[in-house]
Amino acid sequence: MNKWGTCLFFAVALSAGAALAAPPAAQYSADDIIKQFGTNADKPAADSTAAPQSGQAGQPGATGCAALGMVAGDDGICEPAKKERGFRLPTKTNPGGAGRAEASAPARPAPTRVSVPAGPRPPVKRDLLITFKLGSAVLTDQAQANAKEFATALNSPSLASVKFEINGYTDSTGTTARNLTLSQERADAVKAFLLTQGVDGTRILAKGYGATDFAVSNPASPANRRVEARRAD
Secondary structure, three states: OOHHHHHHHHHHHHHHHHHHEEEEEEOOOOHHHHHHOOOOOOOOOOOOOEEEEEEEOOOOOOEEEHHHHHHHHOOOEEEEEOOOOOOOOOOOOOOOOOOEEEEEOOOOOOOOOOOOOOOOOOOOOEEOOEEEEEOOOOOOOHHHHHHHHHHHHHOOOOOOOOOOEEEEEEOOOOHHHHHHHHHHHHHHHHHHHHHHOOOOOHHEEEEEOOOOOOOOOOOOOOHHHHEEEEEEO
């Protein structure tokens, strides 16, 4: 092989090595996190007697009064939606006023109150897709890429004042004590990584729950080895 061939070989090898060393892309974006947690969706309704509505009656997503084809009054009671009033032309016995048609309103059904279940709604949670090196609390390269996007979202104006819980879980293999310890170590490791990305540690509460609250029905499934985030306010 001549010197040019040797140089070309090393150039290709270096390029291939650089490609292999490139960090993995995150599996979600900071915008995804902001859209999921930047609302009050995980907070209980302020008034359990209110009659919220959204969408059109008979269409997917319609709730509250809208699901009944009605509208909510100021007192939270559902009332019939406004419809075109019926008119009848003036007659000899009832000419109306200055030739105008006389309006007659249709009969209104009795008001219906929609009851909204009381109590807090289930919190919004997200699997952060954080993986660890086998049997440890060391984040993989993929986990670090994902955690960086989560940190970017937490540092955004939309979530800058929001507190979060970082919850660690394991599958059912291993002893109860070891699983609880490992899940706490992994939750702590995620919190520590977020701090390196500029997230205020007072906003993050790390908790390990061991082999509990399984994500899938098989307790031994690897899918149960996860770290979840949820709003803590």
